[in-house]
Each structure stands twice: as C-alpha cells, then as structure tokens.
Amino acid sequence: MFKLAHNGNILLNVAELNPPSAAFIVEALERSPYADCEINHESIKAHFTNDFPEQQLVVAKQHDATFTVEVSEDQMQAIGKLTCARGGKAISIEDAKKEIVKAGVSRGYKQVYLEQVLKKQLELEAGTETSGVVAQGRPPVDGQPAKLLQHVQTVKERLKQPKLREDGTVDMRDFGALSSVAPGTVLITQRPATPGKEGFTVVGDSLIPIPGESFQLVAGEGTQISPANPLELIATIAGCPSTIQNGMRVDDVFTIGEVNVRSGHVDFNGSVIVTHSVAPGMKVKAKGDITVMGSVESGELISGGNIEVKQAVIGHLDHKNNDEGLTCRLVAAGDIHLSHGQYTYLEANNVFIDRQSNHCDIKANQLIQVGIDEQPKGKLIGGEILDAQMVIAGVIGSDSGAKMCIYLARSGMKITQESDSCLKALSQTDDQLGTLQQAIEKADMLKDLDKKKQLMAKIGATQQHYCQQAEELEQQLSQLELNLHDLLERTKLTANQTLNPGVEIHIFDRVYKTQRSYPPCHASLQDGKIEIDFKTS
Known part of the structure; x- marks a missing residue:
C-alpha cells in the first residue's frame, strides 16, 4: 500500500487504492510500518481538494535521528x-562521538553520560527532543590554609575548667594544678597549606586553584622551632604555655590569692593569676597574661599579653586630680576581657565586655565589643571611645541624650601624615633629578672627553640613586593609600538594639551627631561621609 522512496518520502499509489478520505489515509499510515514517520497532512489534504490530483501521493516523510553538541558559556x-528519529535511523554511539569531537570537547567526557542520552531513543516518542550532559568540567578545588594543631593546654583554657567538688558543685576558685610543660615538649604542629586541585573545562583549558594561605610559625619566648622538624614548636623552658598569633610562648606563672596592701604590688616576668581580687590602689604588672578571678577596684593592670577579669572592673573619677582621668586602668598588649566595666581606662588590641560599660574610656587597635554571642546586646553608656576599627554593642549612648564621643579609625590620621611626608620627599627627589638632568646637559658640552666621561659617570650614579629612591617612595605611598583604604573599609559601628541621641561619631576626619534614637543600625564611612544603615535582620 505504501512505498518508501530514496529521499525518505512515503508514497501512496492513489490510482490503485482510491482512498475515500484523508482520515482513511492517516489511519492506514498509523497501522503501517511507517507509523512513526512525519505525516504530510498538507499533501494529503491537497489531494482531495485539487481538480487534478497526482497519481503518486506523498503522505509522510521519514526522518533520521539528529544529535548536536553545545558547549556551555562557562x-x-x-x-x-x-531529536528522536521519525521512522528513520537512530543515532549510534560512534556518530554521536564524532559530534562531541566536532564541538571541541576534549576533557570530562564519559561514555555513560552519552549512553544515558542515546538510551532515550528507545524510551521517548518519535520526533521528541531531549538533551543531557555528555561531558562535565571540573572546577578547581582551592587549597586549605595552614593550620596550627595544639598539643598542650594553655593557662586560659585551664581557667575555663574549674574543679568539680565531691558534692557535684563547681569550685570557681580552684582550677587544679597549673598547666605546665617541660623543656622539649612539642607545643604546636603546623599543618602546611595545601596547593589545591587543578580543574578543567570540557574544551581542555586548565583551571588553576587558589593555594591555601600560609604563614610562618612564630616562636614566642620560652620556645623554639624544632631543629628536627621546622613544622614543630617546642618548649625551651619549664612553664605554662600561652597562645600568641601563629604560635605560642611559655611563661613562668605566679599565682596569688589577693593583691592588697599585705601582698604589695605585683611585677612579674611571666603570667599572673589572682584567685580573688585586686584591692583599691594596687598594681599588677606582668610580661605575660594577667587573670583575675574576682574583681578589680581602682587598680592598675599592665600586661604584655592578655588581661581577663572574671567579675567587675570598677573605678571612679580621679578626685585627687580635679576629676581628670579615671582611678582604674587596664592596659594589655593582647586582648582585655571582663564582665562589667565602670569608670575605667581600657587599652588593648581587642576589648570584650560581657554585660555593660559605664563611663569607661576605651582604646582598641581593632574591636570593642559589649555583649556576648553572635549578636552582642550589651550596653555601652557614657565615657569615650578613644580609637577602634569596630564597635559592636546592643545599646550605644544614653536615653537622656548625654554627649558621648566615639572615635574610629584614628590611626588613619597617622597614615595621612606619613603619606604627606612621603609626597614631600618624592617632590624633593624629583627636584634633585631635575637638577641632575641639567648637570648632564652641561657636562655633555665639555670638550675634554676624559673629564666628560668621569663627570657623566658620577652624575649617572647619583641619578640612579635618586631614581631608586623615587621608586621606593612611590611604592611606599601606594602601600599607605592601600592601608588607609583597607582601614576605612573595615571601620564600622554597630548597634544591635538602639543608637541613642547625643552620640558623636568620628570616623577618620568625618563627624556625625545623632539627634534622635535609632533602631538597630550600622554607621560607616561611605563616599566621604558617615552614613547610618538600618539592619534588616
């Protein structure tokens, strides 16, 4: 009834069959071996509407399956x-592979991917279009940063583990024996940074990973890098270990019950633990850490490491000095951590106050945080923030609107001064180079060749010196500009609950005075002025 032509057309000899209707032809096709072919409805319809119909009617078209490959934009x-066949041939794996190669794919191909796509020829209806991944690139895996693996317990960690009494209660004054190490003890092992794993695209390009950040293992006092293993830090003296940035130190530790008139001031070349309190007027000075389990009242603590006070730090205005200054003073080269502060001067790298700061003067190289957890909600009331990069608290300022000054990024002023000095020196160097250029032009006019050669050599050496100096000054200036930019980018004040009126915010050389109460917000320097951005969560 139907015949397949060489061009893939399905023909019907209407003279022999004389079909009564188009529906008859379609139904006959659907029952024939050519049921999957594309029916030519237009040709069939035309047969019944033309006055002179053709004897051979094209009723359908046979189509082979098609397969193309596209590489994604990345x-x-x-x-x-x-596209599945319509009565024609299916795509073979060999033909499909040729298309993959033609598309430029050279890496990431897996035959199982291709088989999954071609398998759909047996599952889907004729003429259905489908797609699937036939090659997959591999993104690079960035390297892991270097990491310190600590092998000993530090004094600070020990103080977080008070002894358990027989009745099940905790003795907050007794922390057991001091954490001590002997000479030769391995304190820290550095796990080196990894280079990462290279990736690739399906067209064969390599994707280079970012290697993990590395750092130099730092040997603090009482330690050294192991002669046998440059990745190990070992103790050289007997004492208590304390962490420092990228390393550790070992200190002798002095423990005392209470610092008062009976004990006298404490000045120790190591770390100090005060198991009770520091009485008014008393001083504790330590090269290492200072830990006070009780409170400090109108005392002075000076530490070459960290200071931690478990309870309150309380002072008052210095009446002996016409209320100039505060009677309580804590200064640390590392961090300060205390529960509550009142009328106290605090200076450290970072200052952490668990609950509240009342009328304290605080200076930090980096962070001042009042409150605990991820969203600190402590109160920062009165006093003055002398310098910091970031201040985070729940409530900042007083409900009454009393004036409070907060200075952030003050170190940027020093950077600006250094930049000005650098520019001045660069200008002077340029003047010197100009003078030398004039000297070269004059020397070039000399007729005595030997004298001319000697003078040119001398001027050239001086010129090279000033050129090198100019290059160094330009690099220094560029670094200062980058340092200032990074400083201002990181500088921010955050109030997680309320920013009260009367707060005078200084960021670098800009000032913003709050006139009302603000809900949770951030203050930062944007486009040369201080902007208040309200928190959305």
Whole structure:
C-alpha cells in the first residue's frame, strides 16, 4: 500500500487504492510500518481538494535521528541535544562521538553520560527532543590554609575548667594544678597549606586553584622551632604555655590569692593569676597574661599579653586630680576581657565586655565589643571611645541624650601624615633629578672627553640613586593609600538594639551627631561621609 522512496518520502499509489478520505489515509499510515514517520497532512489534504490530483501521493516523510553538541558559556559542560528519529535511523554511539569531537570537547567526557542520552531513543516518542550532559568540567578545588594543631593546654583554657567538688558543685576558685610543660615538649604542629586541585573545562583549558594561605610559625619566648622538624614548636623552658598569633610562648606563672596592701604590688616576668581580687590602689604588672578571678577596684593592670577579669572592673573619677582621668586602668598588649566595666581606662588590641560599660574610656587597635554571642546586646553608656576599627554593642549612648564621643579609625590620621611626608620627599627627589638632568646637559658640552666621561659617570650614579629612591617612595605611598583604604573599609559601628541621641561619631576626619534614637543600625564611612544603615535582620 505504501512505498518508501530514496529521499525518505512515503508514497501512496492513489490510482490503485482510491482512498475515500484523508482520515482513511492517516489511519492506514498509523497501522503501517511507517507509523512513526512525519505525516504530510498538507499533501494529503491537497489531494482531495485539487481538480487534478497526482497519481503518486506523498503522505509522510521519514526522518533520521539528529544529535548536536553545545558547549556551555562557562565551558564547564557539553550538552548533547537529541531529536528522536521519525521512522528513520537512530543515532549510534560512534556518530554521536564524532559530534562531541566536532564541538571541541576534549576533557570530562564519559561514555555513560552519552549512553544515558542515546538510551532515550528507545524510551521517548518519535520526533521528541531531549538533551543531557555528555561531558562535565571540573572546577578547581582551592587549597586549605595552614593550620596550627595544639598539643598542650594553655593557662586560659585551664581557667575555663574549674574543679568539680565531691558534692557535684563547681569550685570557681580552684582550677587544679597549673598547666605546665617541660623543656622539649612539642607545643604546636603546623599543618602546611595545601596547593589545591587543578580543574578543567570540557574544551581542555586548565583551571588553576587558589593555594591555601600560609604563614610562618612564630616562636614566642620560652620556645623554639624544632631543629628536627621546622613544622614543630617546642618548649625551651619549664612553664605554662600561652597562645600568641601563629604560635605560642611559655611563661613562668605566679599565682596569688589577693593583691592588697599585705601582698604589695605585683611585677612579674611571666603570667599572673589572682584567685580573688585586686584591692583599691594596687598594681599588677606582668610580661605575660594577667587573670583575675574576682574583681578589680581602682587598680592598675599592665600586661604584655592578655588581661581577663572574671567579675567587675570598677573605678571612679580621679578626685585627687580635679576629676581628670579615671582611678582604674587596664592596659594589655593582647586582648582585655571582663564582665562589667565602670569608670575605667581600657587599652588593648581587642576589648570584650560581657554585660555593660559605664563611663569607661576605651582604646582598641581593632574591636570593642559589649555583649556576648553572635549578636552582642550589651550596653555601652557614657565615657569615650578613644580609637577602634569596630564597635559592636546592643545599646550605644544614653536615653537622656548625654554627649558621648566615639572615635574610629584614628590611626588613619597617622597614615595621612606619613603619606604627606612621603609626597614631600618624592617632590624633593624629583627636584634633585631635575637638577641632575641639567648637570648632564652641561657636562655633555665639555670638550675634554676624559673629564666628560668621569663627570657623566658620577652624575649617572647619583641619578640612579635618586631614581631608586623615587621608586621606593612611590611604592611606599601606594602601600599607605592601600592601608588607609583597607582601614576605612573595615571601620564600622554597630548597634544591635538602639543608637541613642547625643552620640558623636568620628570616623577618620568625618563627624556625625545623632539627634534622635535609632533602631538597630550600622554607621560607616561611605563616599566621604558617615552614613547610618538600618539592619534588616
């Protein structure tokens, strides 16, 4: 009834069959071996409407399956696009592979991917279009940063583990024996940074990973890098270990019950633990850490490491000095951590106050935080923030609107001064180079060749010196500008609950005065002025 032509057309000899209707032809096709072919409805319809119909009627068309490959824009995938056959031939794996190669795919191909796509020829209806991944690139895996693996317990960690009494209660004054190490003890092992794993695109390009950040293992006092292993830090003296940035130190530790008139001031070349309190007027000075389990009242603590006070730090205005200054003073080269502060001068790298700061003068190289957890909600009331990069608290300022000054990024002023000095020196160097250029032009006019050669050599050496100096000054100036930019980018004040009126915020050389109460917000320097951004969560 139907015949397949060489060009893939399905023909019907209407003279022999004389079909009664188009529906008859379609139904006959659907029952024939050519049921999957594309029916030519227009040709069939025309047969019944033309006055002189043709004897051979094209009723359908046979189509082979098609397969094309497209590479994604990021070149990380090759997508095979399949159109299932309509009565024609299916795509073979060999032909499909040729298309993959033609698309430029050279890496990430897996035959199982291709088989999954081509398998759909047996599952889907004729003429259905489908697609699937036939090659997959691999993104680079960035390296892991270097990491310190600590092998000993530090004094600070020990103080977080008070002894358990027989009745099940905790003795907050007794922390057991001091954490001590012997000479030769391995304190820290550095796990080196890893280079990462290279990735690739499906077209064969390599994707280079970012290597993990590395750092130099730092040997503090009482320690050294192991002669046998440069990745190990060992103790050289007997004492108590304390962490420092990228390393550790070992200190002798002095423990005392209470610092008062009976004990006298404490000045120790190591770390100090006060198991009770520091009485008014008393001083504790330590090269290492200072830990006070009780409170400090109108005392002075000076530490070459960290200071931690478990309870309150309380002072008052210095009446002996016409209320100039505060009677309580804590200064640490590392961090200060206390529960509550009142009328106290605090200076450290970072200052952490668990609950509240009342009328304290605080200076930090980096962070001042009042409150605990991820969203600190402590109160920062009165006093003055002398310098910091970031201030985070729940409530900042007083409900009454009393004036409070907060100075952030003050170190930027020093950077600006250094930049000005650098520019001045660069200008002077340029003047010197100009003078030398004039000297070269004059020397070039000398007729005595030997004298001219000697003078040129001398001027050239001086010129080279000033050129090198100018290059160093330009690099220094560029670094200062980058340092200032980074400083101002990181500088921020955050109030997680309320920013009260009367707060005078200084960021670098800009000032913003709050006139009302603000809900949770951030203050930062944007486009040369201080902006208040309200927190959305």
